[in-house]
Amino acid sequence: MLQPPKKKKKKKKKRGHLFCNEIIIIKYSKMSSTNEPVKYLTADDHIPCKRCQAEDSVLVSRKEPFCKKCFLRFIRGKQRRQMNHEKFKVKYNKTAEQPERILLAFSGGLSSLVLLDIMVSLLKEQKEMHRDRQGFELLIVAIDESNLKAFQNNISDIITSLAAYMDFQINYKILDINNFFADSHLLKTITIDEDYSAWCSSIQHDKTYTYQDIVNMCPDKSSTEDVLSIIFSKLLLTTAEAESCQTIIYANSMTRLANEVLAMIVRGRGAEVHQKVSDSVQKYNGKEIEVIFPLRDVLFAEVEAYAQLTGLESYMLQEVNPKSGKIVRNMTVRDLTTGYFKNLDATGYASTASTVVKTAEKLGETRSKQDRLCSFCGTDLQKDPEEWLRNITVSQPAPLVTEEDHNNYAEYLSSSLSHHKGAAHDQRLPLGVCYGCMVTLRGGGSQANSIVWPVAESNSSDQKVLDEYIISDE
Structure with missing residues (x-):
């Protein structure tokens, strides 16, 4: 007969004899x-x-x-991984070209302070290990926002204090936001009609426009926020091209990138998500400028921890009336998404930011490259948003029944004809505008809205006419 297998006796664990590592784990x-x-x-x-x-x-x-030292090395290693390219390393070839010039977009917030400290530490390390040589040149570019908000300190004084604190010479440049409207010959009035068609017309060139004038033309706060981000992006690209910088680095953390993804989708800019989240190459005036996010793998809570450990918090640009973070009326889209991710951090779902960013990266670039660009923001126009909007909306009016309906319709036609006569007198030209800019200029409303904006001469009616003769699969 087969004997049943004998049961092994379980050894009893002795209490009070835990190893040191087990105590640490507990x-x-x-x-x-x-x-x-x-x-x-x-x-x-x-x-x-x-x-x-x-x-x-x-x-x-x-x-x-x-520990403090290992955590700082851990965060700095995230930046090294994102910028692990030969062009950022020290070169010993005497016949080599000029070192890479990097433009760091500096806002005075915690993220830009941390990224500046990380980049300076990398330059110091290169000069120490490679006999006073460095692999790249760093240019700090800040946009003066004193006309938009009231601050307790000055951006120029902050950079000067940082140079003394880091014991490193910092080359910086401060831009005036009104420089975006300096070229009066390019300024036009952009109008989005009720039928979603975009037009531009000439303006009085003897008047000087400022950013505050543009803000007054925006229909709501979210539109103002969107216009401001477009101005900042274009000013940085213009400065990078003027200063011969081949690379622009933004201090957006993983949380900020996830915030931007949701905000852009809400504002109708889903086609730009990949470009604003992933490292990319942007063309500006025939030159290619690489855009990198070195802190894309770092949570904003870790950025705050880095700033606290290094004492960078005291150099932060402070607003006189900072936002409370509470949900109030007339909040912008970015304010709402920022509060959403703060709530996720507090409830233990900080990893959601990583999921949002990684999902956005998988979207990839658009397959077909078009030569058409949005006249407002400069993004690629893959489809005609005017035609798409007309196809998904009801454009046919209800049938006229009563005499009052006929009178109202006749009044509408007379006002529409006078409007078009004035437009012809103003020599309005059609423009190509993306869907996101239509949402921005109209603020989600049904009424037409206008804004003064620099429009390049190439974005004229000639391009519009040529686009109508392009044969595509669609």
Whole structure:
């Protein structure tokens, strides 16, 4: 007969004989039970750093305890991974070309402060290890927003103080936002009619337009915010081309990029998501300028931790009346999405930002490249938004029944004819405008709206006529 297998006796674990690492794990598991993406530790916790095993940890990030030195190296390593290209490294070839020039978009916020500190530390390391040589030149470009908001400090004083704090010479340039409207010969009035057609007409060139004048033309706060982001982007591209910078780096963290994804989709700019989230190459005046986000793998909570550990918080540009973060009336789209991700961080869902960014990266670029560009923001026009909007909306009026209906219709026709006569007198020219800019200029309303904007001569009616004769599969 077959004997049943003998049961193995379970060995009883002896209590009170835990190894040192097991004690650390138990203690760390209690500390990491918080929902916050970054947990700050105290001196009484005595949790050793997982990286060096020599110093006590000061915080827990991504379920891993870090000491101050290892955490700073961890964040700096994220930037090195994003900019691990030969053109940013030190070159010893005497016949080599001029070093790469990098433009850092500096806003005075925590993210731009942290990215500047990381880039300066990289330059210091290169000069120390390679006999006072550096692989690239860094230019800090800030846009003066004192005309838009009231600040407690000045952006120029902040950069000067940072140069003394970092013990490094910083080359910087401060731009006036009104320079965007300096070329009065390019300024036109852009109008979006009720039938979604876009037109431009001439204006009085003897008048000087400022950003505040443009703000008064915007239908709501979200439109003003969108217009401001377009102006900033174009000013930075213009400066990069004028200063011979081949690369522009933005200090957008992973949380900020996820915020931008949702905000752009809400504003009708889904076609631009890939370009605004992924590293890309943009063409400006025939030159290719690379756009990089070195902090794309870093959460904003980790940016705040880096700034706190290095003391960069004291150099932050402070508003006189900062936003409270509470939901109030007339909030912009970006304010709402920012509050959404702050709530996710507080409830333990900070990884949602990573999911949003990675999903947006998979969208990829558009397959077909068109030569048509939006006359307002400069993005590619893949389809005609006017025709698309006309196809999905009801354009036929209800049948006229009563005498009052006929009178109202006749009054509408007379006003429409006078409007078109005035348009012909003003020599209005058709323009190509993307759907996102239509939403921005009209603010989601049904009434036509106009704004003064620089329009290049190439975006005239000639291009519109040529586009009508292009044969495509659609």
